[in-house]
Amino acid sequence: MTNAYAPTNEQKAIILHDGHAFVRACPGAGKTRTMVERARHVLSATTDRRGVAFLSFTNAAVEELEGRLRTFGVLLSPLFPSFIGTFDRFLWQFFITPFGVDGCSHPPRLVPDKSEWEIKPFDTAQALKLKHFDRSTGAFVPAKALDTGFSSKAGPGAWETVARDTIALARDRGHLDFEDVRDCVAERLANAAFAARLGAALNGRFREIVVDEAQDCNPADLEIIDWLRKAGIKVKVVCDPNQAIYAFRGGLTDELIKFETTFNSDDRLPMSGNFRSSPSICAAISQLRPPATRGVRDQAVGRFKTETTSVQILSYSGAAVPATIGARFQALAARLDIPPAQAPVLAATWASAGNAVGRAVPDAGNDKTLLLAEAVMGFHFAFAAGNRREALIRLHRVVLQIRGFIANAGDYTNHVKASGADDGRWRPEIIAVGQALRVCPGESADAWLKRARDLIGTTLVGSSTIGQRLRSNGKLDSVLVEVSPTALPAKAIHAVKGLEFPAVCVVLTARTTGRILDVLSGTSTDPGAVEEARKIYVAASRAERLLAIAVPKSRAAALKAHLDVDGHAAEILAI
Incomplete structure (x- = not known):
């Protein structure tokens, strides 16, 4: 430990703990x-001489x-023999x-967006995606396609045939995503002799494996972590079970809590001091x-441990999320x-967050202009x-679709690899595109669209013109926003996992x-409701000095009664 670092007793116990x-x-x-x-x-x-592996998600x-x-x-x-990377x-x-x-x-090749591959039996058929089908049988899974509105009088048989052919061809060519990877790993670990040899090899390289953000594990991941532990490698699992939201990668809180019970009591260690x-x-x-996982109350031990600002409950009228939420929150900040810029408004969906700051965003669908x-x-x-990395990839993908290099989002990874651009050589151009298409003060949607056509329409594949690809759209105005220091960021909660801000406003809807x-x-222990509650927990825990929670007027008093503990009284502000 360095002289400048003064760990808490809980942190010190973890630093010095040599077991699982x-x-x-x-x-x-x-x-x-x-x-x-x-x-x-x-x-x-x-x-x-063995290394340490640090894994996250x-x-x-x-x-x-x-x-x-x-x-x-x-x-x-060099890093060897240690390893730092995602679990995948x-x-x-x-x-x-x-x-x-x-x-x-063929040699295996990683295709992370394989689940987005289009599946359709003929050109005019409704497009489904590979993620809507069972990966082992090719059978259509209606529960995975609820948002598609899929309907066919003849049933999904024709789509299932294409899905099975696609899965078989991808397997032969070695095109795997991480769902395939887990299936392969499960098959390998089921072979006792192979598993023993691999376990010995990994034990020879790593003396310890640390799995961070383990709330994002899915059940298959937990089985692999348990296997690593049984293989003799010291494993440390670090998590906040209550932050498993949006079923991210299939993350499930209940399974994680059950997994905790497989550790000896001396190996279950808390970190309850909040430095944020x-x-x-x-x-x-x-x-x-939720009461069942509330545990020990967090203690403020960081630079804001003497901050006295109360939690603010913004009480709004009506069933819709009003733009006055953002204005009132901005005044508080x-x-x-x-x-x-350091005071985001967060909600379970992008739409609710946008409504709260007066920026209602339409569903882009397949409209390339809105995309x-x-x-x-x-x-x-x-x-x-x-988030910058993901935003840049998203912009690159859309530009490729507009120019005609890929037909849909699922083709992105294959195109990048096939064109030799997986070394990142595309980034400077796409950064320049993003910077050039910043909305100018007072610029109309039509003027912005003209600039976009001029900028992107220089390299097109196919016979259609840039005007046919980037068509005028009456909803464009509501998407374009002048990015200025006075604009409140509006975000979906999943976009801020792991981040922190001086002020946060969390929007709860009437629904x-x-x-x-x-x-x-x-x-209530309804799974859907528990998931919604976890989202609010994740969002609120991003705040350092100011936390505001916007709720319908009829629920404000109940929320206040729940939050008022240990002498910390929330304030209700009507808006």
């Missing part, structure tokens, strides 16, 4: 620095951890690449967990000298490294607020 561990970390617990110091402690034992989390490890001088270059990349590098894939005549948020926010977010406008706006409003309160009071 299941770590429950509250929001803002300082787990990244704790993992850095754990690595320093482990790697200081030079008699053991998003590129942004991996980049942050790697940056911190290098900043504090823990990892040397770990599986690909150690379970797939060295052995190939059974039934495949004020005391009133810590109290509120503790109350935003201004009192604390917090600029709008481009959305991608450009996403590029300019993106924050944090991972979900009652169900969420039922979960928080313990009167």
Whole structure:
């Protein structure tokens, strides 16, 4: 441990714990620095030449951890024998690449967007996607296609035939996504002899494996982690079970909590000190967990531990989310000298967040003009490294669709690899496109569209003109926004996982607020309602100094009664 770092007792216990561990970390617990110091402690034992593997579930989390490890001088270059990467990349590098894939005549190739491949039996047929079909049988799964409105008098048989052919051809060519990877890994680990050899090899390379953000595990991931543990490698699982939202990668809280019980009691370690948020926010977010998983109340131990601002409940009338929410929240943030750019408005959906700041966004569907406008706006409003990366890829994908290089989003990865652009050579041009298409002050939608056509229409594949591809659309005005220091960011909650802001406004809708309160009071365990409650918890826990929660007027008093604990009283403001 460095002289400048003074860990809490809970952090110190984790840093010095040499066995397996299941770590429950509250929001803002300082787990990244704790993992850095754990690595320093482990790697200081030079008699053991094995490395440490750090796994997480998003590129942004991996980049942050790697940056911190290098900043504090823990990892040397080259990295070997240690490993830092996503859980998916770990599986690909150690379970797939060295052995190939059974039934495949080509070297395996990773195609992350394979599930987005279009499936249709003839040109004028409704397009479905590969994710709407069972990957092992090719059978259509209606529950996965509810948003498509799929209907065929003859049934899905023709689509299933195409899906089965597509799956078989992809398998032969070695085109795998991470769903395929997990199937392959499961088959390999079911072979006891193979599993024993691979376990010994991994044990020979790694003395410890740390799995961060483990709330994003799915059941298959947990089985792999359990296998690593049984193979003799020390495994540390770090998570906040209440942050498993949007079924991200199939993440499931209940399975994670059951997995916790497989660890010895001495190996279950808490991190309840919150370095991010004020005391009133810590109290509120503790109350935003369901009773069964509420646990120990978080304690404010960071730079805002003396902040006295109360949680604000913005009470609105009517069934729709009003734009007055954003205006009132902006005024509250201004009192604390917090600029709008650091005060996002968050909701379960992009639409609700946009409505709260007066920027209702239409569904782009397949309209290339609206898709481009959305991608450009996403590029300019993106924050944090991972989100910038995703926003840039999204813009690149749309530009390729407009120019005719790909027919749909599912073709993106194959095109990038086939064209030799997977080294990132496309990034400078797409960054320039995004910057050039920034909305100018007072610019009309028609003027912006003309600039977009002139900029993108220089390299087209096919006979249609740029005007036919980027058509005028009456909804374009509502998508385009001048990106200025006075504009409040409006985001869906999933876009801010892992981030933090001085001020946050969380928007609850009339449709979900009652169900969420039922979960928080313990009167409901409905899975859908529990999921909605977790989203609010994730959003609220991003706040450092100011937390506002917008709710329908009829629910404001009930929310206040629930949040008022330990002398921290929320204030209701009517808007």
